[in-house]
Amino acid sequence: MRRDRFHKRLFEIIPGLLTWSTIIGLFALAFIKPLWVAIFVITFDLYWVIRMTYLSLLMLFAYRRLAKERNLDWLKKCESLGPMKGLAPKDIYHAVLFPVHKEGPDILKPSIKSLESARYPKEKMIVILSVEERAGRKAWDNALALKKEHQNNFRNFLVTSHPQNLPGEIKAKGANATWGAKALKGLLDSDKIDYEHVVISCFDADTCVDREYFGCLTYHYIISPDRTRSSYQPIPVYNNNIWHARSIARLLELGSSFMQMIETMRVEKFVTFSSHSMSFRTLVDVDYWPLDMISDDSVIYWKCFLHFNGSYSVVPIYVTVSMDVATEAGILPTIIKQYKQKRRWAWGVENFPYIAIGFMRNKKIPFIVKVRRSFNVLESHYTWAVWAIIVTFIAPLPIIFGGGLFRQTAMGYNLPSVSATLFNMSLFTLFVCIFVSMKLLPPRPKDVKPQKHLIMYTQWLLAPLVAAFLGSTPAIDAQTRLMLGKYMHFQVTEKKRRGEVG
Amino acid sequence: MRPRDKVMRAIAFYFSVILFCVLLPVILSYALGYQIDYYNFKIYKTGILYIASRPAGASIYLNGVMRQDLTPTRIEELKPGKYKVEVRKDGFYPWEKDMTVRPNMVTKADHIVLFSLTQEMKAVSQGGIRYFLVSNNNYIYYMKRSGLFRSDMDGADLRKLSSYGNWPDNIIGRKFSSNNNEFLFFSSSRLGMVHLQPGPVRVDDVFIGQDPILDAFWYPGAGYIIVVTDKDIKVVELSGAGTRNIVSLYKFNSSPQNVRYDENNGSLYFIDTRIGVDSVESNYLYRLDLKERFFDGIMQLLLKKEPDTGYEKR
Numbered sequence: 001m002r003r004d005r006f007h008k009r010l011f012e013i014i015p016g017l018l019t020w021s022t023i024i025g026l027f028a029l030a031f032i033k034p035l036w037v038a039i040f041v042i043t044f045d046l047y048w049v050i051r052m053t054y055l056s057l058l059m060l061f062a063y064r065r066l067a068k069e070r071n072l073d074w075l076k077k078c079e080s081l082g083p084m085k086g087l088a089p090k091d092i093y094h095a096v097l098f099p100v101h102k103e104g105p106d107i108l109k110p111s112i113k114s115l116e117s118a119r120y121p122k123e124k125m126i127v128i129l130s131v132e133e134r135a136g137r138k139a140w141d142n143a144l145a146l147k148k149e150h151q152n153n154f155r156n157f158l159v160t161s162h163p164q165n166l167p168g169e170i171k172a173k174g175a176n177a178t179w180g181a182k183a184l185k186g187l188l189d190s191d192k193i194d195y196e197h198v199v200i201s202c203f204d205a206d207t208c209v210d211r212e213y214f215g216c217l218t219y220h221y222i223i224s225p226d227r228t229r230s231s232y233q234p235i236p237v238y239n240n241n242i243w244h245a246r247s248i249a250r251l252l253e254l255g256s257s258f259m260q261m262i263e264t265m266r267v268e269k270f271v272t273f274s275s276h277s278m279s280f281r282t283l284v285d286v287d288y289w290p291l292d293m294i295s296d297d298s299v300i301y302w303k304c305f306l307h308f309n310g311s312y313s314v315v316p317i318y319v320t321v322s323m324d325v326a327t328e329a330g331i332l333p334t335i336i337k338q339y340k341q342k343r344r345w346a347w348g349v350e351n352f353p354y355i356a357i358g359f360m361r362n363k364k365i366p367f368i369v370k371v372r373r374s375f376n377v378l379e380s381h382y383t384w385a386v387w388a389i390i391v392t393f394i395a396p397l398p399i400i401f402g403g404g405l406f407r408q409t410a411m412g413y414n415l416p417s418v419s420a421t422l423f424n425m426s427l428f429t430l431f432v433c434i435f436v437s438m439k440l441l442p443p444r445p446k447d448v449k450p451q452k453h454l455i456m457y458t459q460w461l462l463a464p465l466v467a468a469f470l471g472s473t474p475a476i477d478a479q480t481r482l483m484l485g486k487y488m489h490f491q492v493t494e495k496k497r498r499g500e501v502g
Numbered sequence: 503m504r505p506r507d508k509v510m511r512a513i514a515f516y517f518s519v520i521l522f523c524v525l526l527p528v529i530l531s532y533a534l535g536y537q538i539d540y541y542n543f544k545i546y547k548t549g550i551l552y553i554a555s556r557p558a559g560a561s562i563y564l565n566g567v568m569r570q571d572l573t574p575t576r577i578e579e580l581k582p583g584k585y586k587v588e589v590r591k592d593g594f595y596p597w598e599k600d601m602t603v604r605p606n607m608v609t610k611a612d613h614i615v616l617f618s619l620t621q622e623m624k625a626v627s628q629g630g631i632r633y634f635l636v637s638n639n640n641y642i643y644y645m646k647r648s649g650l651f652r653s654d655m656d657g658a659d660l661r662k663l664s665s666y667g668n669w670p671d672n673i674i675g676r677k678f679s680s681n682n683n684e685f686l687f688f689s690s691s692r693l694g695m696v697h698l699q700p701g702p703v704r705v706d707d708v709f710i711g712q713d714p715i716l717d718a719f720w721y722p723g724a725g726y727i728i729v730v731t732d733k734d735i736k737v738v739e740l741s742g743a744g745t746r747n748i749v750s751l752y753k754f755n756s757s758p759q760n761v762r763y764d765e766n767n768g769s770l771y772f773i774d775t776r777i778g779v780d781s782v783e784s785n786y787l788y789r790l791d792l793k794e795r796f797f798d799g800i801m802q803l804l805l806k807k808e809p810d811t812g813y814e815k816r
Contacts (some may be wrong), residue, residue, distance in 0.1 A: 008725055038533070039530060039533075039534075042529060042530060042533055043526060043530070046522060046525055046526055046529060047522060050521055050525075053518065053519070054514055054515065054518040057510075057514045058514065060513060061507055061511065065504075065507070116552050265507060265511055266511075266694065281699045296742070408607055408608050408610075409532065409535070409606055409607055409608065410534055410535025410548075410550055410606045410607060410608060411533050411534050411535070411550065412608070413550060413552070413608040414532065414533040414534075414535075414550075414574075418529060418532070418533050422529075
């Protein structure tokens with residue numbers, strides 16, 4: 001037990017230690033060996049530009065596929081499928097679970113309405129609202145009111161209250177989702193529905209699905225060679241209030257959507273994020289979401305990966321689910337809100353000790369797979385934490401601290417111009433981002449002036465500034481907390497709407 | 503992932519890797535000042551020459567060979583060694599220098615000023631000028647027999663400030679006060695002051711000395727002038743109608759040499775002779791501190807005793 005504790009702390013320390021060693025090391029070297037830092041900076045800049053260009057291409061590939069597949073008639077495609085491995089599309093039930101904290105009807109109603117608008121037989125759909133007891137009476141009454149209004153439109157509409165302070169639980173979404181899923185299990189058991197016939201989608205309260213979402217999901221679930229060994233990940237977009245959100249918040253959320261699009265093209269690294277779906281059979285087999293971790297969306301993937309000895313994957317489905325941009329009326333509150341949200345996402349670094357210890361215990365997963373997957377997780381969080389710092393703050397240090405002698409060297413003289421040239425090369429990425437963002441943009445609501453279209457382009461001028469100050473800092477914060485053992489508690493990103501759902 | 507996506511991703515990935523592997527040595531060698539000879543598979547160390555001139559756009563000759571670039575420019579990939587650098591522009595005197603280009607280093611000649619062959623001369627004022635002063639607030643003051651005049655820096659907006667024209671002959675010094683509200687002028691025998699502000703312009707004779715005046719300075723922060731004569735250092739009070747207080751601070755042993763005033767510290771430096779311990783007369787550098795020390799003032803305030811009022815405190 002003590003040894004487990006030691007290993008856990010060791011793996012918790014590694015990401016933060018790597019990040020801080022890099023930042024402090026480069027900072028110190030800029031004084032002692034400015035030439036070395038200059039060489040590193042140019043190498044990193046070039047690597048970063050090429051990486052960004054490569055990822056932009058992947059994003060274009062993903063977008064092309066999304067544009068093609070989001071408008072397909074998936075139900076029709078399902079009809080053309082016969083039974084596969086003992087399951088036909090008509091056998092599939094969809095359970096949609098909303099873990100709810102204090103989100104009111106203004107947030108939940110559009111989400112439920114999107115389920116009603118979805119092209120899928122409603123008698124095959126079950127909605128579960130799992131409301132936190134600690135959210136109070138009002139949250140519970142809201143949920144009951146929603147049930148009363150919408151229960152006739154679905155096969156079942158469950159409302160359950162997740163008690164607070166259950167043993168072994170922390171205040172996290174995963175614990176609430178697990179409570180809701182167990183309520184669903186009770187229903188399925190009483191109705192004698194096979195778990196494999198049920199696909200559960202765990203959605204944020206503000207998640208609005210595309211009309212074709214369940215058709216597309218059913219299709220992929222049926223044709224999947226091993227449907228219970230896969231999670232199904234849609235493309236998250238933040239279109240609900242994008243026309244009313246602050247530019248800074250829009251840029252950051254668009255960045256998240258882009259990263260998810262890119263990840264769909266790298267399935268070997270693909271991990272579930274935010275709203276996603278999976279077989280209820282799988283969820284029961286792995287004993288639901290973790291009760292004591294914050295990053296429930298990604299940890300459930302790793303839980304499955306470990307449970308099935310590495311034979312578990314994420315299937316990208318090219319339809320969108322739309323959520324809210326985390327925004328506020330003022331710029332500073334918006335920045336704080338975005339920072340906290342990104343820090344919670346960056347807290348996904350807690351996956352690293354989780355999988356590292358899991359890999360140590362699991363002897364059936366091939367060693368090379370363990371190394372590759374651990375490296376992928378560590379590298380992604382490490383890069384997240386250092387890239388903006390290196391590109392923005394470390395790059396000029398050799399010139400600043402290198403002294404007159406360094407500035408007289410060819411490197412000291414060329415570093416600014418070489419860095420600037422490489423920076424200009426990243427404009428390609430910017431143009432791709434602008435192109436895809438405009439393609440993903442929903443129609444302009446009536447209360448928004450036409451001139452705002454111009455802002456949707458010009459907002460990208462803020463991108464370098466946003467990247468410099470919000471690109472890495474939330475990740476550094478999260479990794480430092482994990483390194484020091486100051487564990488984060490789940491902080492709900494409060495959803496606010498300033499206009500109609502787009 | 504569809505097979506087609508897989509292939510496209512693989513192409514993009516390997517192209518990126520190759521691009522990185524090819525570009526990195528090229529960019530790094532360029533940044534470090536190396537030149538790659540692709541034909542002979544050799545790498546040379548080179549240096550950079552940076553040349554900037556005023557005015558810009560001048561031609562550059564290296565060892566007599568004209569370069570295509572005009573100033574300001576940097577000439578890269580130069581083999582280390584000595585170069586004769588010439589900067590030429592039509593209508594200007596040429597500039598030339600032997601410069602050494604060192605490996606992996608930048609040699610700079612970035613403060614070159616090319617002087618025009620024909621200097622532009624412009625008469626700023628009309629005739630009759632005896633003396634003039636240029637103030638920090640962009641005015642020119644003219645001391646003429648017919649009075650004191652002022653114009654802007656181009657000689658325009660000429661105004662007569664005063665009818666005073668009795669300027670001493672052979673003025674040897676003119677100095678503005680720190681706020682530009684007054685200036686003093688002096689010859690070897692007479693020192694006067696012009697009050698520009700406030701109110702109408704006024705010219706006062708401040709001091710007429712028996713000993714030749716060598717220099718004069720504004721006393722820091724107060725209405726006094728330090729006058730250095732052939733015999734002593736005097737402080738002359740400016741205010742007070744009729745009689746002025748004049749104090750002789752120091753009497754020279756011999757005629758002073760090299761009197762310099764440090765405005766920042768309010769110290770007067772001068773050389774004077776004295777007989778040393780070896781009974782030999784020699785020149786010594788002296789410093790006379792004229793400015794009241796800030797901390798001295800504070801200490802005086804702190805140490806100042808309350809006047810004894812004769813009442814017992816309760």
